[in-house]
Amino acid sequence: xxxxxxxxxxxxxxxxxxxGIFLLGVLWRLxxxxxxxxKQDVAPGRHREGASGLHxxxxxxxxxxxxxxxxxxxxxGGYIFHIGLxxxxxxxxxxxxxxxSVLGISWPGLPSQFIDLVxxxxxxxxxxxxFDRINKPVKRxxxxxxxxxxxxxxxxxxxTGWLTVQHLLLPYTTMLALHILSVELLLIFLPFTKLxxxxxxxxxxxxxxxxxxxxxxxx
Amino acid sequence: xxxxxxxxINALKEVIDAPVASYFSxxxxxxxxxxxxxxxxxxxxxxxxxxxxxxxxxxVYEQEYTLLGRLAKMVGLSKPVTDDELESWKELVYDSCTMxxxxxxxxxxxxxIVYMVRKLREGMAVSxxxxxxxxxxxxxxxxxxxxxxxxxxxxxxxIKKAEAATGExxxxxxxxxxxxxxxxxxxxxxxxxxxxxxxxIFRKAGLTFTLASDAFEATNAGIQIGASDIAKVIxxxxxxxxxxxxxxxxxxxxxxxxxxxxxxxxxxxxxxxxKFEVVHVLELLDDLRKKGVLKVKDKFKDPLILHDxxxxxxxxxxxxxxxxxxxxVAENYIPVVDKQKWNWCCxxxxxxxxxxxxxxxxxxxxxxxxKKRQIEQAGVGTMVTFCANCRIVIExxxxxxxxxxxxxxxxxxLAEHLED
Amino acid sequence: xxxxLIDTLVRQGVSRRSFMKYCATLASLMALxxxxxxxxxxxxxxxxxxxxxxxPFQECTGCTESITRSHSPSLEGMIFDMVSLDYQETLMxxxxxxxxxxxxxxxxxxxxxxxxxIDGSVATGLDGAYSCIAGRTNLDLLKHVAPHAAAIVAVxxxxxxxxxxxxxxxxxxxxxxxxxxxxxxxxxxxGCPPIPVVMTGVLAHFLTFGSLPELDRLxxxxxxxxxxxxxxxxxxxxYDQGKFAKTFDDEGARKGWCLFELGCKGPVTYNACATVKxxxxxxxxVEGGHGCLGCSEPDFWDGGGFYKALSMPAxxxxxxxxxxxxxxxxxxxxxxxxxxxxGGAKAAHETVTxxxxxx
Numbered sequence: 002x003x004x005x006x007x008x009x010x011x012x013x014x015x016x017x018x019x020x021g022i023f024l025l026g027v028l029w030r031l032x033x034x035x036x037x038x039x040k041q042d043v044a045p046g047r048h049r050e051g052a053s054g055l056h057x058x059x060x061x062x063x064x065x066x067x068x069x070x071x072x073x074x075x076x077x078g079g080y081i082f083h084i085g086l087x088x089x090x091x092x093x094x095x096x097x098x099x100x101x102s103v104l105g106i107s108w109p110g111l112p113s114q115f116i117d118l119v120x121x122x123x124x125x126x127x128x129x130x131x132f133d134r135i136n137k138p139v140k141r142x143x144x145x146x147x148x149x150x151x152x153x154x155x156x157x158x159x160x161t162g163w164l165t166v167q168h169l170l171l172p173y174t175t176m177l178a179l180h181i182l183s184v185e186l187l188l189i190f191l192p193f194t195k196l197x198x199x200x201x202x203x204x205x206x207x208x209x210x211x212x213x214x215x216x217x218x219x220x
Numbered sequence: 221x222x223x224x225x226x227x228x229i230n231a232l233k234e235v236i237d238a239p240v241a242s243y244f245s246x247x248x249x250x251x252x253x254x255x256x257x258x259x260x261x262x263x264x265x266x267x268x269x270x271x272x273x274x275x276x277x278x279x280v281y282e283q284e285y286t287l288l289g290r291l292a293k294m295v296g297l298s299k300p301v302t303d304d305e306l307e308s309w310k311e312l313v314y315d316s317c318t319m320x321x322x323x324x325x326x327x328x329x330x331x332x333i334v335y336m337v338r339k340l341r342e343g344m345a346v347s348x349x350x351x352x353x354x355x356x357x358x359x360x361x362x363x364x365x366x367x368x369x370x371x372x373x374x375x376x377x378x379i380k381k382a383e384a385a386t387g388e389x390x391x392x393x394x395x396x397x398x399x400x401x402x403x404x405x406x407x408x409x410x411x412x413x414x415x416x417x418x419x420x421i422f423r424k425a426g427l428t429f430t431l432a433s434d435a436f437e438a439t440n441a442g443i444q445i446g447a448s449d450i451a452k453v454i455x456x457x458x459x460x461x462x463x464x465x466x467x468x469x470x471x472x473x474x475x476x477x478x479x480x481x482x483x484x485x486x487x488x489x490x491x492x493x494x495k496f497e498v499v500h501v502l503e504l505l506d507d508l509r510k511k512g513v514l515k516v517k518d519k520f521k522d523p524l525i526l527h528d529x530x531x532x533x534x535x536x537x538x539x540x541x542x543x544x545x546x547x548x549v550a551e552n553y554i555p556v557v558d559k560q561k562w563n564w565c566c567x568x569x570x571x572x573x574x575x576x577x578x579x580x581x582x583x584x585x586x587x588x589x590x591k592k593r594q595i596e597q598a599g600v601g602t603m604v605t606f607c608a609n610c611r612i613v614i615e616x617x618x619x620x621x622x623x624x625x626x627x628x629x630x631x632x633x634l635a636e637h638l639e640d
Numbered sequence: 641x642x643x644x645l646i647d648t649l650v651r652q653g654v655s656r657r658s659f660m661k662y663c664a665t666l667a668s669l670m671a672l673x674x675x676x677x678x679x680x681x682x683x684x685x686x687x688x689x690x691x692x693x694x695x696p697f698q699e700c701t702g703c704t705e706s707i708t709r710s711h712s713p714s715l716e717g718m719i720f721d722m723v724s725l726d727y728q729e730t731l732m733x734x735x736x737x738x739x740x741x742x743x744x745x746x747x748x749x750x751x752x753x754x755x756x757x758i759d760g761s762v763a764t765g766l767d768g769a770y771s772c773i774a775g776r777t778n779l780d781l782l783k784h785v786a787p788h789a790a791a792i793v794a795v796x797x798x799x800x801x802x803x804x805x806x807x808x809x810x811x812x813x814x815x816x817x818x819x820x821x822x823x824x825x826x827x828x829x830x831g832c833p834p835i836p837v838v839m840t841g842v843l844a845h846f847l848t849f850g851s852l853p854e855l856d857r858l859x860x861x862x863x864x865x866x867x868x869x870x871x872x873x874x875x876x877x878x879y880d881q882g883k884f885a886k887t888f889d890d891e892g893a894r895k896g897w898c899l900f901e902l903g904c905k906g907p908v909t910y911n912a913c914a915t916v917k918x919x920x921x922x923x924x925x926v927e928g929g930h931g932c933l934g935c936s937e938p939d940f941w942d943g944g945g946f947y948k949a950l951s952m953p954a955x956x957x958x959x960x961x962x963x964x965x966x967x968x969x970x971x972x973x974x975x976x977x978x979x980x981x982x983g984g985a986k987a988a989h990e991t992v993t994x995x996x997x998x999x
Contacts (some may be wrong), residue, residue, distance in 0.1 A: 008908065009943055012953050018413050019961035025967035034245055034973025035288060037978055039237040044487040045497075057330060064560060065326045071255040079250070079328070094882045095949070098901055102952045113880050139251035142266035148249050173868055174908040174937070175553060177950070193288060198246040198329050205246040206330030208239040213332070214325075216484055217537035220325055221998035233985035284977045287970065346992055348999035355997050364992055449992035 008178040011185065019185035026192025027200060035204060047217030057210025057220055058203055074133040078126045085123030089116055089159070113166070120163045127156050151194050157183035221348075225303045226516075232280045235339040241285060243336060244278050246329040247271055253323035253333055258564050259316040262589045270323035273312040277340040306349045313337065313344055314351045314401050315580040316587075319444075319570030320530035325561065329365075334535070335529025337570075343445020347486040350445045352497045354519070358441040361454055366437040367574065368405040375436050378408050382415040390419065391430035393465065399429035399504075400467040402438035402458065402482070404475035406608035416473065417635030421505065424638065425513045429471065435461035440481035444571030452489040454607045455481055472500045474631055476531030476569060476607040483536065500532060501631055502606055506541035509548055516549050516637040523552035523600045524628075527614070528563035529607030545630060546604060549637050554598045564590045566605075568613030571596050588617040595625055606630040663844070670841050670853060670863035683848040690749040690847065692757060693743065694728040695785060697778040698771045698805040699760025703796035704730050726754070729773070740774050747788050755846065756789035756824075758782070758817050760796040761805045765813030782820055791825040791852055792817060793842060795898055797935060800828035800859070807941035818859060824993035825852050828859035829982065832935035835916050838864045858938070860910065869906035869932045872914035893929060903947035904931025911936040 007184075041160070051060075069076045090096060094110040101107035111119075131152055134140040161180035164170050191197060213220040254260040254269040266272070270360050279301050282289030292298035321334035344350055357367035365371055379390050391397055399422075407414045442451025462470050472479040483498040508514045526546050526639045532538050539560055546553050558564055567587035570578065591614070595603060604624055605611060614627055650656070657749055664677035672680075696704070725731065726746035727739070734742050746754060763770035768777030776784075777946070786792060794817040797803035805814035818826050829838050842861055845853040853861040872878065878884070878898040885892035885899055898904070906914075909932050917924045931947075932939040944952075990996075 002477070004938075006939055006942075009939070013944060016956045017958050020953075020956045021963035023963075024960055025963040025970070028964055029287070029971040030245070032968060033978070034241040036236050036971070036975035037236070037238040037241050037285060037982070039239055040488070042488060043493055044484050045493055049537070049539075061328055061330050062323070064328075065256075067558065068252065068255060068326055072252055075250055075252055094884070095900075098884075098949050099702065099952060102949070102982030103956055110882050112882060129691040137251065139254040139260070139266040139269050140249065143249040143251055143269060143272060145249075153334050153487040155903040156332065168868075168871070173870070177908065185436040195245075196250050201242045202329045208242055209324060209327075209330045209332040209335075212239065212335060213535075216535070217715075218534065218539065220561075221995045223996050223999045227990075227996065230985050230988050233982060234989060236982070287974050346996045348997065349998055358997065361992050445997065447992045449993070489773065529932060 004172060004174040004178065008174050008181075011178045011181040015182065015185055017190040023188040023191060026189075027197075030192045030197060031200060035141065035203065041207075042215050044213070044215070046215045047220065048215035049214070052214035052217055052219040053212070054207035054211035054214060058206045059213070060210075060219070061206045072137075074129060074137075078130040078133065081126035082123050082130060085119050085126065086155075086159075088119050089123065089162070117163075117166065120159060120166075124156070124159050124163065127152070127159070147194055151190070151196050154183075154187045154190055154194075154196070158187055223346055223348030225301075225306070228306065228343040228345075228349070229280060229301065231346050232277060232340070232343035235342050236277070236281050236285060239332065239527055240277070240281060240336055240339065240511070241572050243298055243329075243331040243333075244281050247331060248329065250326060250328065251325050253331075256322040256326040258318075258322070258567060258587045258590050259583065262587045263583070267312065268316050270317070270337075271331070272318055273309070273335065274340055276306060276309055277336055277343070280343070285355045288611070290430045291447060295336055303347065303349075306344060306347055310344065310349045310351060311579070313340055313349075314354065314570075315572060315575055315577075315583055317570060318530070318567060318572045319535075320565035321535045322530070322562075325534070336417050338443075338446065341444075341450065344448075345446040349507060351571075351575045351577070351580070353577070353580075354441060354445045354571040357571070357574045358445045358447065358450060359503050361437065361439065361441045362450060366405040366408075367439055367441050368409060370405050370408055370437075372409055372433050372436065375403065375431070375433075378403075378412045378415055379431065381412060382419055385416050385565045386419045386423075388419055388423065390415070391428065393433055394428075394430040395465045397428045397467055399427065399428035399469045399471045399499075400435070400458075400462045400465060401429045401431055401471045402473050402478065403431075403436055404439045404473050404608045406435060406475070406612055407473055408436075411608060411629055411632070413632045413635075414629060417632045418471075418501075418633045420638060421508070422633075425508050430465065431468070432458075432461040432465060434532050438478035438482060439476065440485075441571065441574070443485050444574075447602070448489055450528060451481065451485065455489050456484040458482060459486065459490060459494060467496055469497050469499045469504075470494075471504060472499055474532075474608055474629055476529040476536070476605040476609055477571075479536050479538075480531040489492065500536070500538050500541075502532070502538055502541040502545060503529050504635060505631065506545055509545060514548070514634065516634070519551040519636055520602075520633060520637060521551050522550055522602050522626075523554055523598070524550055524602035524604055525554050525556050525594065525600050525624065526559065526630075527566065527603055527605040527610060528560055529605060530534045530563070530565050530569055532607060533563065534561040542606065542630065545634060549634050550604070554600060556594050556598060558594075564594070566591060566607075566610040566613045567617070568609060568614065573609055573613050584613065585620045588614075591617070592621060592623070595623070600625075602626045602628065604628045604630050645938055664745050666837070666841055666844055669855040670845065670861070672863075676848070680844055682846040691724045691726050692756040693726055693746050693754050693785060693789070694757040694759070694777075695781060696773075697758060697760030697782070697799065698763050699796065699798055700804075701730055701759075703759040703799075703833045704728070707795070707836045707839055711872055726750075736774075743785075747785060751788050753790055754788070755843075756785060756792045757795055758799045759795045761802045761814035762817060762820055763805070763812040763814055764820075765811065767989060770812035773895060779820065782817065786821045786824055789824060791827065791846070792821060793827045793829060793839070794818065794859075795829050795839065795941065796833045796834055797830040800830035803832065804941055806939070813930060824877075826859055827852050827861060828951065830858075830860060830865075830936040830938075831911060832933075832940075834936065835864070835912055835918070838912065856910075864912040864916075865910040865936070867910065869909045869914050869926070870904075871913055873906055873926055874914070877941075888929065899926060899929075899931035901949045902931050903945065903949055905934030905937070905940070905943065905946075905950060906932040907950055909934040909937050909940075 064076050092111040093116045099105050099111045161183050165180045167175040257270050260268040283293040319334050323333040360369040361367050440454045442454050487493050568583045660681050665680035667677035762778050768779030771778045794800045799817050802814050802816045821904040856862050875898050883897040884901040885897045913924045
């Protein structure tokens, strides 16, 4: 297989398969999780402003008082790499073109040089967060194979994408193909690993907000 | 007897629901919950990370309710939960968790960890892995009437004293009273002044209350050990009695988990809303304060801090009443940094205070370090709280550390300073 | 027309000065040191015409057109005239048996010395019967001639990589020259067609140094195929600024913005079009307003559509609907099983009594 055939495969059948597994997995897991249902709370509720599922979905994006000090790397590193990922995935021109070709909608992008900078910063943040996982006793204690694996899955698209744009290491064609391949791996594993929090985080926050909001506690 | 692993697993299968599934699917192992847990913060031991305490529940969830987990179990990749494992988790689920719910407040993905601990305890209890101390309290509550094994004569004695002190007759089993007043065993034994305070306050407010000889105990060890069926038996006593007497309100005492049991869990345990309302004593007091019924003659002078009991404030939703009340009676109230719904637990909630093994007591004392620092940093000699269990735990810790801090109950403090 | 090259050039009106200049340019194009230009000029001026045998296989004659005609009467074209082209079907006067005799004679006279140029892919299906010259399959001919050549230049994408004949479904079993011949130095000069100066550059190098220029992994001269079209494209700044033509006649297209979105394959195409240009430096596809087709890359025909941007998936939602239905079905099935299990657990529930707290 030469590099052009490789690229052709990853953006053809490879992407088909990856997107297919991704969609299949996401729907399957979402239904499996949320159709388990829950008992209705029959205790009369206490109404309070700001205590609801929806409020918590948003409020949990803000660090609780004093927590940034307790775990600065988790919060600062976490913010940087989440926001960075979002900017790169959704505001890099070639990516927007991708979405446009698939979904038919597009939106303005950010300058390539800026995305470049964001990518470097995001990768740095991810490396720092990884070191924190190795260094911090609690994180190390909780970590399983999945934690290292999903970190790699998330990091590879960033790295290969950056190398592609920078024309480093391998010829552009091969690098672009590797980039797309790494994204495909990410798509395939996302529904079946902790990366699925990208979807369930909204449900989880909504539940905790709803359950505690019923007692009038804005959590 | 009849506890078994199979019953335990079955109980877990019953209680796992969509929120639990969503929570476990969302956890990214960030470990931030540890930073909110007093047992981790004070010991630095990562095994006290709250989400880790739920490991058996997570495994049962994955093995029973996810296709991949079932598959993994079938091919032997995921080992079934064993009796030995649950036994070793006992310390994590009971000794080192007070169900204070602080971890649930900080989880960035919104996992309600305490919600899941409550569920895990259902499985721990019927597989025979609950600590003896809580088992004993549960047994005494069911068989005798209260976790301390108190019977009605002890209450009658307290009533007699209160009547003597206040010069007023106290109703017992009186139909049609506004309030049915509940007590906790600790109040009956250690803080009988509570009842006297109530008499004064009700008189001021022009309200009537009664006690019930068949339902005086508000605490509910069933929800602490994690046996909903038993909890239901205990809460039903109150519901039956209150509905028989036809009271409008049931007044929950200054006891954290009693409030949780009667106000929030109760209707769900019996499967229907009550025919009366449950009011926490602080809610009533604050209401009276707002109406101008409670007027203080003088104020408490010494600087003091407030300890917000988890089950009443953070988990019970009585958020706004405590602070205005303490401000109305104390001249030098110093708010602590982590107050109200962010307060740190005393270390003995969720049944932990009933566990009297050497390790559990040592751990409890260590975990109190954070409260100790709060007191020291505020530089006060007085702490006020409104939970009988917190009071016992804190007094024990004061003894342990040789602190001569004064500990007061909010209701009594108010009553003491009320206009006659 | 034997004799030193420079004499012929002078006769054709090319001054010594412009020849030197040409050599210097060629040397710099090939990234050789400045002194190489002089060496090249001396070597080429003194060179005798080497024998060249040009074999056409499965091809369209586009490469021949490109090299012999499009630059005429450019310097490259003249230099090309200077080799002794002993066999070239399209250009030679001889036909039939005479032509074949000329081929055999050229092989015989220049054994081990001649340069073998091939355009077109080699058909291997039906033992090569898809493409024959004088009753001989291309495959046969190649195997007959190649062993005697000094080196082989595979001109055009077909000879270099199989090209369009090899495009799916490849009915003739077309392969590249390098798939058949393994023991001769082969220079691939891909392109559909390739740039003439690349040909002459390779030739000049061969004349000057007696060796082939430095090649990349795909056997292409690094000097010409070292960078992508995208790297050297004059529209690159627009790409970096995110300015793209969306259609061939919009404002962006008129302003000369990047053609990436219109399917330009510049980023994955290694060739010199952007620097050397075509038709004596007049223009090149991107300058003409059309994206690069990637014609000098292997299998460019099967690259997923000329007008689809590179980052674009071929058709990622092909399986989406099926996947979604299967996923939803799996989820619903799992949920039924889960609910049944939970129902079973509820049914198995015996009211917990104090006795159940003890083992």
